[in-house]
Amino acid sequence: MTSLIATARKKYHKALLEQGVLTVDKNGIPSNADSASKLSIQIAKGISDQLLAESHRKAVGQTSGSKFEQINMEFLLDTFPHLQNLRPGKWHVAKLGNRNAIKTSSFSQYAHLDYLNTIVKNNAELASSIGNDYMVAPDVVVYREAEPDESINADSWILDDSICKCCDLREKNGGLPILHASVSAKWTMRSDRAQNSRTEALGLIRNRKGHLPHIVVVTGEPMPSRIASLALGTGDIDCVYHFTLYELQKAIEAAGAEDALEMLHILVDGKRLKDISDFPMDLAI
Helix, strand or coil, rough: CHHHHHHHHHHHHHHHCCCCCCCCCCCCCEEECCCCHHHHHHHHHHHHHHHHCCCCCCCCHHHHHHHHHHHHHHHHHHHHCCCCCCCCCCCEEEECCCCCCCCHHHHHCCHHHHHHHHHCCCCCHHHHHHHHCCCCCCEEEEEEEECCHHCCCCCCCCCCCCCCCCCEEEEHHHCCCEEEEEEEECCCCCCCHHHHHHHHHHHHHHHHCCCCEEEEECCCCCCCCHHHHCCCCCCCCEEEEEECCCHHHHCCCHHHCCCHHHHHHHHCCCCCCEEEEHHHHCCCC
């Protein structure tokens, strides 16, 4: 038998292949490779060969990014809710977007942003002073429902109406869900847009009231040097998760790229880069 997370990891890779996110074009260039970099192509091809990627038309532009977000959301749905023995609660995983009714301000730590946004819209002078960069939009979120008193007191009498009047976890204190994790999905990191993840992270850190959620990035970038541009350092992003870390290491070793391998070891040993399979377990912390 195969473990739940190992099975989900295979399903995750299969979805990336079948939905045209990871493909190889007629020239043998994988969709996550930089066509201007021989090493990027070599490493990405080493990964795609291990995953048995087929040659067909790749998803383009924003379509590829949107599919990557969706597939990451589905991976979390297949794994994290099953860890109730480690992290009990009523958990939800959702992909955010312009059409989704769920926004950052839907969660207890950021509910005040809606009020602030309303004030700024109606006051041009205030808007010019503070701007509107406090609003953040993660690609995927993991959140927990607030708990009714019946659940909290199920095994023993934990609380009553005379105490715990402000805690976010208690449903009768407001009932808004609690943001547990913010996920930024970046299929590649070949533009300044990848740094948006750090901007989003800083916004979540500065503007929260209460518990700070996990703030992570998931990527398919094959070049360790580019991953390092986002992963190195501490204070904003918890960690970067690679969609195929084990296959990436083998591909770099096969390419004989010593500098890339050294950087990969720095990132992994420094706990700045992990495999996608580590993600649901880290969410249980």
